[in-house]
Amino acid sequence: MNRIAVTGLGAISALGASIEDNWQAVAAGRGGIARCVMGISPHGPGGLELPMARVADGYEAALDAALGRPVAGGLDPFARFVLAPALEALEQSGLRGHPVLEERTAIVFGHGLGGLATLEAGYERLFGLKSPRMHPSTVPKVMVSAGVSAAAMAFEIRGPVFAVSSACASSAHAIAQGAAMIAMGQVDVAMVGGSEAVSTAGSVRAWEAIRAMSPVTCRPFSADRDGMVLGEGGAVLMLEAWDHAQARGATILGELVGWGMSSDAFHITQPSPEGQARAMRQAARQAGALERDDILVSAHGTGTPLNDAAETRSLVEVFGARARAMPVIATKSAHGHLIGGSAALQAALGLRALAQGLAPPIQNFTTRDPECDLDLVVGAARPITSRLLLQNAFAFGGLNVALMFAAA
Amino acid sequence: MVQTVPTDDQLFDVIAKEALVDRALLNRDAALEDLGIASLDVISVLFEVEEQFGIVVEASDLEDCKTLGQLIDKLKAQAPVSA
Numbered sequence: 001m002n003r004i005a006v007t008g009l010g011a012i013s014a015l016g017a018s019i020e021d022n023w024q025a026v027a028a029g030r031g032g033i034a035r036c037v038m039g040i041s042p043h044g045p046g047g048l049e050l051p052m053a054r055v056a057d058g059y060e061a062a063l064d065a066a067l068g069r070p071v072a073g074g075l076d077p078f079a080r081f082v083l084a085p086a087l088e089a090l091e092q093s094g095l096r097g098h099p100v101l102e103e104r105t106a107i108v109f110g111h112g113l114g115g116l117a118t119l120e121a122g123y124e125r126l127f128g129l130k131s132p133r134m135h136p137s138t139v140p141k142v143m144v145s146a147g148v149s150a151a152a153m154a155f156e157i158r159g160p161v162f163a164v165s166s167a168c169a170s171s172a173h174a175i176a177q178g179a180a181m182i183a184m185g186q187v188d189v190a191m192v193g194g195s196e197a198v199s200t201a202g203s204v205r206a207w208e209a210i211r212a213m214s215p216v217t218c219r220p221f222s223a224d225r226d227g228m229v230l231g232e233g234g235a236v237l238m239l240e241a242w243d244h245a246q247a248r249g250a251t252i253l254g255e256l257v258g259w260g261m262s263s264d265a266f267h268i269t270q271p272s273p274e275g276q277a278r279a280m281r282q283a284a285r286q287a288g289a290l291e292r293d294d295i296l297v298s299a300h301g302t303g304t305p306l307n308d309a310a311e312t313r314s315l316v317e318v319f320g321a322r323a324r325a326m327p328v329i330a331t332k333s334a335h336g337h338l339i340g341g342s343a344a345l346q347a348a349l350g351l352r353a354l355a356q357g358l359a360p361p362i363q364n365f366t367t368r369d370p371e372c373d374l375d376l377v378v379g380a381a382r383p384i385t386s387r388l389l390l391q392n393a394f395a396f397g398g399l400n401v402a403l404m405f406a407a408a
Numbered sequence: 409m410v411q412t413v414p415t416d417d418q419l420f421d422v423i424a425k426e427a428l429v430d431r432a433l434l435n436r437d438a439a440l441e442d443l444g445i446a447s448l449d450v451i452s453v454l455f456e457v458e459e460q461f462g463i464v465v466e467a468s469d470l471e472d473c474k475t476l477g478q479l480i481d482k483l484k485a486q487a488p489v490s491a
Contacts, residue, residue: 074428133458136451 001183004256005245006405008095008238009348010088010193012081013335014053014231017062018088022335022345023352026360027381031334033217033229033364039201041120043128048208051217053231053336054199059084067154074137076115077197079147081234081341086151086191093238094250095189096155106160106187107148108178109236110170110194112340112395113203115142120200147195159187168300170194170340171235172393172401175347176259178239188244193344195234204230210269212304218337220301220330220362221308221376223369228302231336235345254351255406257388258287264398271307276314276400280390283402284318289388293322296359296386297374298350300394301330302337309371311392327384328374329353333363343393347403350389354407359384413487414461419480422460426452436477443476462488 011018014032015025025032036054037047060072063084072080086107090096095105118141125131140146145163152161160181164173171194178190198207207213207230214227245252260282264275284290299311315323331349338345353359358381365378391403416436424431427449434443440450450467457463463486473479 070424070428070430073425133455136448136455140448 002185003242004179004182005240005242005250005252006237006254006256006351007240007245007250007252008089008093009253009351010085010092011233011235011345011348012055012059012084013233013338013345014055015335017059017084019348019352023349026331026334026349027356027358029361029363029380031363032231033336038199038204041124041201043124044201048204050204050208051214051229052199053229055081055232063087071150071154075150076118076141076146077232078111078115078195079150081195081197081232082109082147082193082236083150083154085193085234085236087154089236089238090155090191093240095238100189100244101155101157103159104187105157105189105191106178106181107151107157107191108162108164108174109147109151109192110164110166110172110174110340111144111147112165112167112170112196113198114144115146116200116203117197118142120202151191157191165340166399167395167397168337168339168342169393169395169399169401172343172391172403173261175237175239175256175344175403176261176401179256179259182239182241188241190239191236192239193234193236193341195341196339197232198230198339199232214303217364218303218333219364219366220299220303220333221328221369221372221374222365223367225303225305225308227304228332229336231332231338233335233338233345234341235348237344237348252408254354254408256403257406258283258285258289258404260286260402262400264400266398269396271310271394272398273310273314273317275398276311276392276394277317279400280314280318280392280402283390283404287388287404287406289404292388293325294386295326295388295390296350296353296384297326297328298346298389298391299328299330300392301332303332307394311394312372312374315374324373325375327359327382327386328376329359330362331360343391343401343403347389347391347405350391351405353384354386354389354405357384358382409489409491411487411489412461413484416480419457419483422456423453423476426456434476436475438476439474440476440479457483
């Protein structure tokens, strides 16, 4: 089985339009959550004020300039939110224009929902204006594969290209899928990640209806946590066969050493510690890390009462008492929950944390909860000696992924 | 009877936005093929031209057009007339 190097990272979120901006923000304990009025539309019920972590405008022009032609305007925000970090990750890897892109490179991106802004604009015409005519670009902008197709065309990548979807675990499944193709020798390079663009009138109302959203902010593992906060953006990792990366003298940023996937087969919204533990155990076993304790845990950590308590129980189930000595970070407290894009962004930030030997603090934390008795990194960033990163991603419908990375 | 005809620049703006072509490349002599304007792009342009200017043209009426000048002249000829 081929070893898998990480040779490029890219990110966009409320924290900034590059991985460096995102890392600097979380390391400094700076957040991107702000109160927004969402869902103003001519035929809607009026705006809804809620905390969100939204991407600032301006990145579209930079994307068009870097690609040398107007591309951003033809894409739904969800596809732009993965194309921008794809460009950044590809350039960091040094593979832009490389012959490996012609056949031996895959793209797999994960998205939970696809082109909501485009779809809602079309429905506003249809149901609001009672216009029978939808914009002709509606279907190609809404489809969940619009992001991978945009990246394939922008960078002339001609290997296996497809999107995957598993709600909040989508980009984690994308990373696992890309890794499997490299491990098997099917491709040498896989551009993997995901994104989401949930700040639309219909989407925020639908999320609010689940009653899982905090009216205040995201405070993972804190006793007074009261829900998640939606975020926009995406992230991309360049995975590469270890020998391929070494042969071309690439800078290796980390190694993907294990990935586990499981399904709870239990409930459409409630988590199950048993299913989560199975995914983590698989990843740790593959990485040879079941007995290790130098692990930085980048928790799924949504900030809902149920998730964080269940995640604590599943970590203890897998690692026993050692789980309570592992530093735990939860960067959704800074960039919100990017749904399909979360796992890739959190993994990218976790890799930076490993490389820097610095764990960013869980933001907005106030009070310890006996049900979340882990070594939470709170207050300020903390120096760490961890050599491994465990990235958890748990989705509605009980779809779990755990990824294990090693420091370079 | 008054016919409200959009200007060349107004139509070029719509074409640049809908067909994702650099606005600076658009002039009456430019060939559609050279600009990479495909059939779906033309349909998107027609959608917006009807939205903004009330001009109704079928894509099949534009099959003979080779240059942007020919295309926008066909669009202008169908501009709506009001009393």
